[in-house]
Amino acid sequence: MTSAIDLLDEKIKSLLEKRNFKELSYTQEEAIPPIFYGKNTLCIAPTGTGKTESAMLPVFDKLLTSEGEGFKAIYITPLRSLNRDILSRLEWWCGELGLRVGVRHGDTSQYERRKQALNPPDLLITTPETLQAMFMGKRLRKHLENVKYVIIDEIHELAGNKRGAQLSVALERLVVYSGEFQRIGLSATVGNPKDVATYLCGKRNFELVNIPVAPHLSISVKYAGDDFQKQAKFVEKCIDSEKSSLVFVNTRITAEALGHHLFERGDVDVHHGSLSRDVRIEAEDKFKSGKLKSLICTSSMELGLDIGHVEHVIQFGSPREVARLLQRVGRAGHRLETVSRGTVLATGFDDLLESLVISRRALENECENLSLIVDAADVLSNQISAIAVEYGQISFDKICSIVFKSACFSDDKEFVLKVCRQMEQHRLIRMEEGMITKTGRARTYLYSNLSMIPDEKKVKIFDIVSRRYVGTLDESFVVGWVYTGAVFITKGQLWQVVALEDGMIKVEPAYKMKGELPSWEGEQIPVPFEVAQETGRLRRNRNFSRYKSDRKSINFAENFLEGMDKSNSLIPNDKLITAEHYDEGVVLNVCGGHRANEALGRVISVLLAARFGTSVGIEVGAYRILFRLPKDIRATDVVETLRSIEPPAIMGILMIALKRTAIFKWKLVQIAKKFGAIDTDADYEKISIHRLIDLFDKTIIAEEAYRELFTQHMDTQKAGLLVENIQTGITDVLITPLSAIGREGLSSSRDVIPPLSTDQAVINTVRQRIENENIILLCMNCRKWKSKTTVGRVPDDIVCPLCGARLIAALKPYEEENIKAVLKKEKTNEERNIEIRLLRNANIVLSSGKNAVRALSARGVGPDSASRIIATMSSGDAFYREILKAERNYIKTHRFWQ
Template sequence: MTTAIEELRANLHPKIRDALDKRGFDEFSEIQMRAVPKLITGENAVLIAPTGTGKTESALLPLFHRMLTETHPPGFTVLYITPLRSLNRDMMNRLEWWGHELGLRISVRHGDTTANDRRKQATHPPDILITTPESLQAMMMGKVLRKNLEGTRYVVIDEIHELASGKRGAQLSIGLERLVEMSGEVQRIGISATVGNPEIIGQFLCGKRPYTIVQVPVAKTLDLTVRFAGEAFADQVKLIEQCIDSHTSTLVFTNTRSVAEAIGHALRERGDIDVHHGSLSREMRIDAEDRFRAGGTKGMICTSSMELGIDIGQIDHVVQFNSPREVARLIQRTGRAGHQLNATSKGTVLATGFDDCIESMIIVRKAMQNEPENVRPHINAADVIANQVAAIAVERGEISIQKIEEIISRSYCFAEAGPLIREVIAQMEKHYLIRTEGDMLITKTRARRYLSMNLSMIADEKKSVVFDVVSRKPVGTLDESFVISWISSGAVFVARGKMWRVLDIDEDRIMVEPAKNAKGELPSWEGEQIPVPFTVAMEAGRLRRLQNFGEYHADTRSVAFSEKILSEMKKNRSITATDKVIVLEDADDGVVVNLCGGHKVNEALGRVLSILLSARYGTSVGIETNAYRILLRLPKFLRAPDVDEVLCSLEPDHVEAILMLALKKTALYKWKLVQIAKKFGAIDADADYEKISINRLMELFDNTVIEKEAFRELFFSNMDVLHAREVVQSLKDHGMETATSRLSIIGAEGLFTGRDVIVPPGEDQAIIESVKHRIDEQDIILACMHCKSWKSKTKVGRAPDNPQCPLCGARLVAVLKPYDEKLYAAMKKKNKTTEEKEAEARMMRNANMVLSSGRKAIIALAGRGVGPESAARILNTFASGDNFYREILKAERKFVQTHRFWSD
C-alpha cells in the first residue's frame, strides 16, 4: 500500500527525487505534505507555518517540478521576493544546492549587486531571481530587464506578513499588477509566519483572484509557561542560568539589544554563552551560530536576529526575557525549539514586574490557543499611488488615466481608491512629475529623476550624533524620526543599555549625560519599543478584575506576586484599573490616567486630553504613555477630578478631529508631512528637514491629498483612533467608568520603572571617575599674567599644585583653554580692543583664583564652559573629593543647556 509520502515523492520529477535522496530527505513536514500537491497544480496560495518547518521548500519544490517538466519562455521564470536585502546564509546555501543539483541557475539582485552581475542577469537571465521589492521596481524601468520579466511565470513572496503591514507591501501589490501587464497572470505564493487573519494576507497577495490557505497551526506543538524572575537583575540572571543549565541548548530572546548585551555580560565568565544581534558584525554572528550548532555553547542570548530561521542545529528550549508584547512574536520565537517533526516546542517567559507578569500570561494564553494578532495592510496610501503612477508613466511614456486606475485598483490595498487616484494625479501635476491631456497621462523628465531617488517607500532619514558630555565621546547615532518624535531638552532615552538625558540639541549633534532615576517608560532609538495591542491590554485589565489566574499558564511565584500586588492595592484602599474602570491618580508631577488600552490607544487619548486641558486652563501639558498608563504633567492646581471631568465630557465623534488639531502642533506631524511631500515629488528626496520652512509647507499643503495622507499614516501607525473612540463610547454607555484616587503602587510602577531598561550598578561612581579622567587629560595653557611673557602647554593631570612663572618668579598664573592662546598673545599691546580688554580682565580673575586656591582652581577652570564666575561658585561650595567633581559637572551641564542663549 502506497503511503502519502511515497505518493508525493512519486509525483515529483526524477531529478528532484534523486536530490531528495542525496540530501537524506526521508520525511516531509506537514506544511510540505499539504502544500506541494496544491502548488503543483498551479494554485495561488499562502503557506503559514512556524519557523524551520520547511516553508521555503514547500513553495519551491513544486516550482522546480514545473520548471523541469514544462517549457517556459526566456527570462526570470521565478521571482523570489524577500523583504531582506539578502536571504540568510543557510537558506541561500540550500537554494544554491538545489539549483546545482537540478541544473537551474539562481541569482540574487539587490541594491548592493555589482554592475557586472547586473549585466550578466540582463543578458543571461537566471531561472530564479531572488530580489527585493525595491529592486523589482528598478527592473521595471529598464527595457532589457522588462523583457526578462515578460518570462516570469511564478512569484514567491517570503515573509509576506512583514511586507503586508507596511507601505513597501502596498507598493509591491501594485508592482505585481504592473508585472501582470508584462508577463500575463503568474502563480502567486506567499510564505508567512503565523498571523491572525490569513484571509487578508491571501487577498493582499492575490487581489480578487482565487487562492488557497495552507496553514499549520503552531499552537498544538507549544508548551509554554510564565515564570516570575524577580525584580532584581541579579535574580533574573540567576534564573536564566538555571534555565540554560537544565537543558542541552537554549535560546534566550530579549526585546532589545541593550538587554541582550547586559545579560551576555553578566554570564560571560561561564564561557558557554554567546550574544547574537543585528548590531554585531556578520563575522561575529556567524561565529556564534557555528559554535552553538557544534555544541560549543549551551546558550545564546539574542534578539529578533534569531527569528529568521537560521540553522543553528537542535534547540530544546527557548526563553523569552520580559513579555514579548505580541503573540505572533512569541509564537515565532518559541517555535524555534524542538524542530524535529511533530516535536513539542518548549518555551518559558521570564516576567520581571506586575505589568510584565500579567501581560505575559495573556500572551502565552493567546499563543497556546493560536490567537496571533491580525496583520493590517495600508489601505489607500496616497503617496504609494503617486510613486506608482510616476513609475507607470516612466515605463509607458504615456498611458490613459483609465488604464492606470484599472491597474492600481486590481490591488487589494487600492481596490476602493476610486476618486483618490485622480486627486493624486492632480497633485503630481502641480509638482511637474507628469502632465495630462484629456484622459492621457504623459511623463515628464523630472519623473525619472524622482523615481531614482524614491524606489523605496521607506522614509530616508538623516542621522544625528549623540555626544556624552561626561566622557566627551560619541555614544552613537539617532534616526531623524526618533529625534523629532522623542528628543527635546531634558528627555531621557535608552542606548547601549544605559539611560541618557538630553542637555542640548545643536544641528546634527545631541549633547547628553548619563541619567539616573529617570521616570516614565523610556524610548529607545533601535526601533525596539514594540507596542502592546489593545486586545492584550484589555485582557490584562480583565485578568486584574477577575483574578482567574488558574486559567493561565504560569508558575506559582508569578501568580503569588500578581495576587500580592492586587491585595496590596485593596489593603491601601486603592482602586485598580481594569477593563471596566479607568483610574485617575494624583502624582507629584501631575495626574496618572490608569487605562488598560495598549500603547496606541493611550497615545491617542493622551494627546486628546493634553490639548483639551491646555485649551481649557491655558497651561502647557506634557504627556508620557505606556500600555497601561498616561502621565499628564500638569501644574499643581490641576488635579485628577479636573482631568476626569474633561475625559468624561469627551464625545467619540470628536476624537479624530481633536487629534488632528493636536498633531498639527507636533514635530512628529511636521516630519511626517515632509516625508509624504518627498514621496509626492513636492520636495526633493535629499532636502534637509531642518532647512525647510515647515510653516510654509503646512500652508502650501493645507487640505491637500498630501496633508490627508500624513494624518492617515499617523493614525494608522502611531495611534489607534478606532479603539480610542470605542473607549470614549464605553464611558458614555457606562460600559466603563472612571474613579479618582491618590497615587497607587500600580499607578507608580510606570512612573518609576522603565521596562527593558537595565541600569549598570554603581553608575554614579562611574560617571565621576569618567569626569576625573577626562579633566586630567584636558589640554590647558599656564600663562603668567605678571610679565605676560611666559606660557606653557600641559595637561591638567601634569600641572603643578601651585604654578610659578620661571621667568619672573610670579605666582599670578592663569589657566587658559587652548582657544585663548591668541588672546593671550595680545596682552602686551598698549592699545587693546574691547574684546582684548575683557579677556585680560577675565584672565586676571582666573590667575587670582589659581593664586588663592591652587590646584583646585586649575581643575575647576578646566571644565567645559567654566569661566572665573562659574569656577568661583564651585570653589565657594567648599566641596571636596567626588562632590567637588559633581559641582564641576553641574556647571558644565548648565553651560551646555544655556550657552546658545548668551549674547556672546
C-alpha cells in the first residue's frame, strides 16, 4: 500500500528520516494528497495529530521548485503566540530545505519589517490584522503578487466572528494581486465542517478531510464536591496520578485560585491570557522540559501550542460546550494512535449533569455548529475604507465583485450602498458617479482600526474597606452587568458594587452569591440550548446508563433528585418550567441555555416593567432566570406574562426594550467607532445615550448593533421555541415552593471561588486602615497648637501641650485649609460657619475622646455622622461596622448633595 509520503520530494523524505519520522499519522495520510494536488482543503482533526505538517509538507514540496520574488506562502494564525510556536517548528524545515521563513505581527521590529520589505521570505507567518496592514504598503502589495498558498491555522477560532469576516474579504483582496491561490484550513472539530470550508473558500470547490476525534477519546466525569477546598484536593490527587497533565478551568479567577492552593508544591504553574508573554513562555518551557508536572490554564492553552507530551487533561467544572471539551482533551496523547484521556471534575448538581451531557455528546461526535458572521455592516465599512485607501479610487461595482466572493457577505448591492452612504457621512470615502474615492481621514481611521476586536477601556475597581484598588473590569462587562448592588467576582473574591462614579467602580466584599455570577474577564462561556435541553431531559428520565461516570458521582445526582421527590418538589426539566419565590423576587427554572434564557428573561422583564410601572432586575443562567421584583409582583404575574408572549413578537419587543439599555449603548458605540462615526478614544461614559439614539436611529449602525446582539448575545429563535412549546402543551409551567434546584442558583455559582474575606477580616481591615489614617489635631481653645500625626498615635487623653485645654478638633489632611479661616479675626459668614463646625468637632472629641478621632478620620464622616456613630454606643467590632456603614452611605449619596 502506497503512502502519502511517496508523493513528496526526496529532500523532504530524507528530512523525515532525519527527524526519526517512522510513519505519517492517519491525519497526514488523508490530508497530504489533496493538498499536494493543489486542491483547496479543510483539514479537521484532533490537536497534536500533525495538522501543521499535513499542510506544510506538500507546500514545501511545491516551494522547492517555485520561482519569482515576493511571498510565496502565507501562514495565518489567530494569535501571536501561535506565530511564535509555528515559526519555531517550521524554521528547521525551511533551513534544511534552503527556504526563507519570517514572522510579521504587531510586535515585529522595524528592522525586521524593513528586511522583509527589501528581501521577502518565501513563507510568511502572520496574523489576520497584520495581513490587513500589508495592503497599505506599496512595496508589500508588490510582494503579494506571487502568493500561491495561504494556510489558515485554527480556522474555527476565526470563522464565527468579525475578525474572521474581515479576513475572508482580505483573502479576496489578495486574489486581485496574486490570482487564485490554494487555500488550506486547519481546524479542530466543528459540527458543520462544510460551512467552515465555505468560509475558507467562498464559492470555490474544496476537499474536506474530517478525522473524527471521538474514537480516540476517553472521557470520564467525576463529582468533586461543592466545597472549593475539597475540589482543590481532588485536582491535586488527579495531578499526582499522572506524569504530566493540563488542568483546564473556565476563568482566570479559578486558575489563580487553584494555582494559589497548589503553589507550594513547586511543580504546578498557572497559564492564562492576562499574564505577560514572558511569564507564559517560561511556564510553557518548564512544562516542556519536565520541570513542571502540571499547568493550570484557561483557553490560552486550547490551541495547538507545542508544550510537549500531555498524559492527561483535567477539566475543572463543566466545559460548557462540546467543542471546547474536544479541543481541550485533544491536548492529551499527542498522536492519533494514542487515546486522549480526560476527566471532568464537576462542582455541583447542575455542573455534574451538564458535564455528563457534554461528555456523552463529545464521545458521539455531536459537536456544536459554528455560525458564520454574515453581512456585518461594520466589517464591510472597514474593508471598503481599506480598499479605497489601497486603490485611491475604485468603482462601486469592483468593490462589490471583491466582497461578494466572500462567504461572509450576500450579493446585496443595496446593502453595500447603504453602508457606503453611512461612511460618506463620516468622511471615510467620497462617492460620485459610481466611483469611490479615499479621503484624507480614511488612512488615519485604518491605522486605529486594523482589527475588528472592539477597543475596550479598563475600569478600575476601588475597595472602600481597604481604600485601595483591587483590579480592573472590561468596559463591556461594566456595561452589561454592573449596577449599584451587583455582585461579581475578581481576584478570586466576591465584591458588591456600592457606587459607580469618578470613572471607577466602588465596591466592598460581598458574601451572598446569586445565580450565574458574572466573571470580570468576559469569559462567560454560554451553554448551548441543546445541551441545556438534554440536561433537563436527564433530570426528567434519570437514565444515567448512557452517561460515563463513576458510581459515587451518579449516586450524588440520584440522591439529589430523590431528595426533591421526598420533599414533594417538582423537578424543572426539558418539559417543565417552574416559577419559585425567593427573598428578592422569583426564580424561573428554564432549561434553555444562556442565550435563549437571556432573550426570554429580557422580554419578560420588559413586559412586567410596562405592566406594573416598576424596574425589574434579571440575572440569567443556563437553567434559570432570576427576577428581582417588588414585593407586590408575584410568581403568578411572571407566569401570566410568560404565557402571554407571542413568539413572532419577541424580536420586536427586544428591539424596543434594548434601545435604552446600557448594553445596546455600548454596542452602538463600538460599531460607531468601527464606522469612523466616533473617535476610537472617545469616552463611553461621556457620550449621551439619547444623543446616540437620535444620531444613529434607523441607520445601518443601529441595525448592526441589533444584528450582533441578536446573534451573539441572545437567541430569539430558541426563546420563541420555548414559548411555542408552552402554547402547544409540550412544556408545562407551574408555580412551586422554592426547591433545591431553585436554591442551587441562589446559593452557588460555577466558576466562583469562595471569598477569602470574612466579616471579621473586613472589620480588621477597617480597624487597621483607620489606625493608619493621617489626622491633624488643632486646639480650639488657644488656637496656637497644631499636630500632624496618625490616628494610632493619638493618646487616649488628648490635651493641648500649650494651654492644657481638651477642646481639640480632629481634622482630615484635606481640611487643613480650614485652619486659616478660624485664625482670622475678621471672618466672612462662610469662615464663621467653618469655625462653628470645628468647634462642634472639638466638642465631640472632648466628650468621646479617641473614638471620636477615629470616627472623624473616616471618609465622608463629619461632626453630624460622627455624633450618630458615637450615639449608637457601639464598641469593638460593632463600632467599626458603624464607621463602615457611614462611609458606604456617603459614597452612595454624596453625589446627590447640593
